[in-house]
Amino acid sequence: MITDDKRVRIITGHYGSGKTEFAVNYATILVRLSDRKLAFADMDIVNVYFRSREVRKEIMALGIRMIDSSANTSADLPAVPAEAFAPFEDKNYDYIIDLGGNDIGTNVLGRYKKFINSEETDFFMVVNVFRPDTMNVEKILKVKEQLENTSGLKVTGFVNNSNLVRETKSENILLGDEIISEASRITGIPIKYTTYVEEVVLDMTSEIKAKLSGEVIAMKYFMREPWM
């Protein structure tokens, strides 16, 4: 259950693995299931387009505290505001942090190091096996190591977000499950979630869902317009 995850959830992964789409969907589900206050921080300092701050309005409409660039939304060099410290300290909050991709995106966590208590922090690694740099077990483990090295945190769960965008079929997700399960077996890190976009994966059935690891999350696109 999403509500059983640790208080602070940091969403990381390879560049282009779908972290932001997952983080926003995760937030919308968590806010529905939990009575606790929820803050969402866009700490993506890597991407120039497709950042969660672009859906600030939608996130705030759900009663989520949105923390994002204190400079302009479309700025080249976003600034993470001082407010991002608050939910680490204020235990009344559940906190979701959407990082930029790769170890470069993880660098931003450095400044919060003193405030991150690993006991109350989940560090989820989003994986799409159709991205060239995470297409097999070896590559996934290499990226995992890079993310851990720059953050000083250990990955606590994989998210199977394997997809071919609007061309995704359930077989693609099953392939992702097979590959990430092997990474999971080697590392002992569970696959916490498997995602699929409801309007896209039309051949998803309850039998297939039963074969997938972790909790299966039906997502919708927040970051992608219908013509994308």
Added chain:
Amino acid sequence: MAKIIMKGNEAVAKAAIIAGCRYFFGYPITPQNEVPEYLSRELFAAGGTFVQAESEVAAINMVYGAGSAGARVMTSSSSPGIALKQEGIGYCVAGEVPCVIVSMMRGGPGLGTIQPSQGDYNQATRGGANGDYHIPVLAPGSVQEAVDDVKEAFEIADCYRTPVIVVADGLIGQMMEPVELEKPVKTRNTAPKSTWAIGYGTREKPNTIENLVIDAPACEQKNIRFFKEKYAVIEQNEVKYEEYMMDDSEYAFVAYGTTSRIVRNAVNELREKGYKIGLIKPRTLWPFPQVPFQNKKIKKFLVAEMSMGQMVYDVQLAVGDKEKVTFYGRCGGIIPTPEECAEYAEKVMGGGQ
């Protein structure tokens, strides 16, 4: 080969490597930074040379050098960066140096915004270099098309000994989509390097690349040769466009790149309401397609661009009747929605279902 997910800029870079490009010279600028970022890592691994030059001006002149020596070479930039390259692009034209220039457009003028735009249509098709010239301009509307166009751009560049521009708005560069990298493209005949490239001549007859034609009649002859033997042939052979829902259409949107995707959704929406409207999508901006605009059944051509209106003039020229051409655009980094395009079209069509 199975599809993978790539960001447009990465895919452009990978496509260049697949096409045999082993030299890249560039300078960072958003929203195309993933092209040099990717190549700085992967081009080296492929045995090539990547140089982050001290400026765009330096980069295009390195392109001039590598291209003169017969290498497949590429540079990429975005709007103000492409502006800086203009002089060098003109030199590549005059020296008949094959090279590929990727232009990921952002909102201008000047430094502008990093958000996507199509405001550099004129910059690509008319250019800012001096003299009489044309450059083939390919306009992808998806990550797959960007891959195909980059590969094809090298073929066209080598075949006609000309720079080729691949122009896309920043969104194509930033978007993640499934791609098939190994999809083959049409190959073309090319002149053997021994006939022109520096270093491929003989001791007695070394090859040279020349820009200066100091004798006026010779300079005129060079221009005439370019237009008769090069540009006329390109216009004959290299025009590309696509049509969507045009069979029974009485109205036609005209759009390229990202705007063509948005308008396509608007067409679907309008078709559901019973409007006979389709889409003409130029895939080459120079040479600009002429045939689809000779369609006499079309009452109005609705040009949509992410600019204040630049391609619209090419459409007017192709249609030959200004009254039949209307324009809708958003600019400065704003992306239009299918709904606003459909609403605009309904106004133009005046309920003509």
